[in-house]
Amino acid sequence: MGLEAALSAEGYLTTQLQKVVNWSRRSSLWPLPFATACCGIELMATACSRYDLARFGAEAMRFSPRQSDLLIVAGRVAVKMLPVLQRIYQQMTEPKWVISMGACASTGGVFDTYAVVQGIDQFIPVDVYVPGCPPRPETLIEGIMAIQRIIDREGLPPGGGQRRPLQIAIEPTHHVLPQPVPLTVGAT
Numbered sequence: 001m002g003l004e005a006a007l008s009a010e011g012y013l014t015t016q017l018q019k020v021v022n023w024s025r026r027s028s029l030w031p032l033p034f035a036t037a038c039c040g041i042e043l044m045a046t047a048c049s050r051y052d053l054a055r056f057g058a059e060a061m062r063f064s065p066r067q068s069d070l071l072i073v074a075g076r077v078a079v080k081m082l083p084v085l086q087r088i089y090q091q092m093t094e095p096k097w098v099i100s101m102g103a104c105a106s107t108g109g110v111f112d113t114y115a116v117v118q119g120i121d122q123f124i125p126v127d128v129y130v131p132g133c134p135p136r137p138e139t140l141i142e143g144i145m146a147i148q149r150i151i152d153r154e155g156l157p158p159g160g161g162q163r164r165p166l167q168i169a170i171e172p173t174h175h176v177l178p179q180p181v182p183l184t185v186g187a188t
């Protein structure tokens with residue numbers, strides 16, 4: 001941040017409290033890895049020494065939603081898992097951010113089936129989409145940097161830190177059409 005240079009020249013530093021809060025918050029993101037498939041391996045690689053997520057202050061992965069402020073959904077989400085994902089999101093304290101990592105999390109990817117959620121943003125708010133199948137660790141880091149830019153620019157979301165919920169929730173006992181669907185061969 002260059003604090004030492006500024007302090008040695010002037011002996012003091014003035015800033016806005018909001019800027020300091022935003023700076024400390026964006027420099028100490030605690031991700032919760034919701035890794036369900038192959039994208040999770042790339043997520044793990046991002047924290048390894050080669051890519052060193054610690055450079056961005058976001059290497060402290062937490063598996064308790066109450067200790068996390070950045071949800072990274074990496075991999076396909078089955079419909080049966082969706083209530084779990086929603087509950088984890090709701091248990092995270094505000095302010096919180098969400099990254100959808102990979103084609104499966106963002107769109108269902110190649111799994112165009114009734115059993116796979118076709119985009120988590122239909123059910124929880126997503127701030128940053130990281131494209132790829134799988135995305136490389138550099139791409140995920142770019143996504144985390146995008147979150148940092150959002151925090152730098154906006155800080156706390158309007159309305160006292162409460163994000164606007166999508167108000168969409170599904171029950172585990174969802175309605176599924178009987179399978180297999182009967183086919184009529186040779187019909188014109």
Ligand code: SF4
Binds near residue numbers: 074075105
């Ligand atoms: S986007 Fe590709 S790499 Fe990621 S979970 Fe889906 S199939 Fe696996």
